[in-house]
Amino acid sequence: MDHIFGTGDFRYEAVPDWGRLPAGWSLKEVAAVAVDSQDRVYAFSRGEHPVCVFDRDGQFLTSWGEGLFSRAHGLHMGPDDILWCTDDGDHTVRKCTLDGRVLLTIGLPDRPAPFMSGQPFNRCTHTALSPEGDIYVSDGYGNAAVHKYSPEGKHLFSWGRPGMEPGEFNLPHNIVCDDAGLVYVADRESHRVQIFDGKGQYQGQWTNVHRPCSLFLGKGACPCCYVGELGPQLPVNKAFPNLGPRVSVLDMQGKVLSRFGELGGGPGQFWSPHGLCVDSRGDLYVAEVSFTAYPRYHDGKAPPPEGVRCLQKYRRVPA
Template sequence: MVVFDRAGRFLTSWGEGLFTRAHGLHIGPDDMLWCTDDGDHTVRKCTPEGEVLMTIGLPGRPAPFMSGRPFNRCTHTALSPEGDLYVSDGYGNAAVHKYAPDGRHLLSWGRPGTGPGEFNLPHNIVCDEAGLVYVADRESHRIQIFDGKGGVQGEWTNVHRPCALFLGKGRCPCCYVGELGPQLPVNQAFPNLGPRISVLDMQGKPLSRFGTLGDGAGQFWSPHGLAVDSRGDLYVGEVSFTAWPRYHDGQPPPPEGVRCLQKYRRLG
């Protein structure tokens, strides 16, 4: 875990040797961190200083591939208003798991597929103030919406490979979505598909979209996670190192590195 101030200055780090493949981060209303590690199939509750308070899952012991049981390469965690936990289990499973605040497993739902309640790589998950659960069903190009029992409440299909979601604290009038671009050689250069950021209202209607492929201002290689702070500023994390060869004929990233984090200041 690496901690920066608002200007991007390094403050501290912790967790060296703890995480196998740090993948998802959710900060609760009490400032506790829920760290999803798809490399060792766990979710850890940590203090801001790095003390581990709870571990859900068995480190290094994945559930069988596509079994629907927790976890096989889990991707992200979200808290409901009541404090329940929802975990998207997407790289080696096609499921969402619900846990009580004390870590007791309550229920799971989902299976591979493209129908309602089925998933093709559930990659990110958030809850709104009413307790609805939003899942970025990435490779099905949609965001599915569920109640707290896994019942399907709707879907938004006007997104392209939604990878990252963010809803603000309290009543939030919009949902921020990080979308990946095409990955096949035949359509990599297609415009208006991403990589980009979309801002949707809570009915799924686009309010704003920006981003094209590249490393300039307002451009992206591969938006993978995002967050909005209390001032409305947007932070976008990218898996640029992984994406670079795809867009450069298989060539490795440059020795000086590739940009992986951008900040956008909200105007108005």
């Protein structure tokens, strides 16, 4: 039991060395991860092979996206097994089949909107789908906005501006939508998840999270929200305990059901949980931008070790 992480109904054991790549390949770092209806796992990485596909046991199946993406950032699996790939390097969202065929591109490649203009996009971060198939895009690095599109890719409206008040954002980094149409935005540097209706009207917020970076909504009669939280990075507080990096499981009122994680490269530890998802059996996959994060915790002087871990699987343990 010493290697069981989490509490209550959400307890996990680490699966060591999950995700075997062909000889000589490297993910470098994984920005996001998604699973399809057959529990195949899609790692959206910043290596030479942007989308690497594994079976649930970690066996490599295929890759695609070479030459297509500028900088992998967000990945969302639609209910129809369609992938929504957010590229913050060229300011686009691409709708792709599971074998990499591009069906729709939203945004103009390499033509960002003006900084903090509220217009789409300036380094967009993630996508979500409404129950009707509308598309939400969080636009966080060069903007402080959420944009809503029709299923065909027509811009409907946007909301948000820089700030700390309800409906304002300080780096909207991830976004999900529940079956009732409510929209949850990881307002990362405000340490909160804001909740909106489908018209962008503020409904509430969760504030018991630290730099929420990634969100995933579980399915079923009693859904929950999985949150990947980043740790502190200021010189004065980056060694503080009990702040992450970690993974938390919250009910839909924001109550913590389970939480585990601390800084490091061992089991139950993280460098930077930038993306996460859960498969049909409740197993958890965590994507980390470890190559970027590692030097920040070593005074910027230590380069990341070769092959620093950037993708983990945690098998759910029955309560």
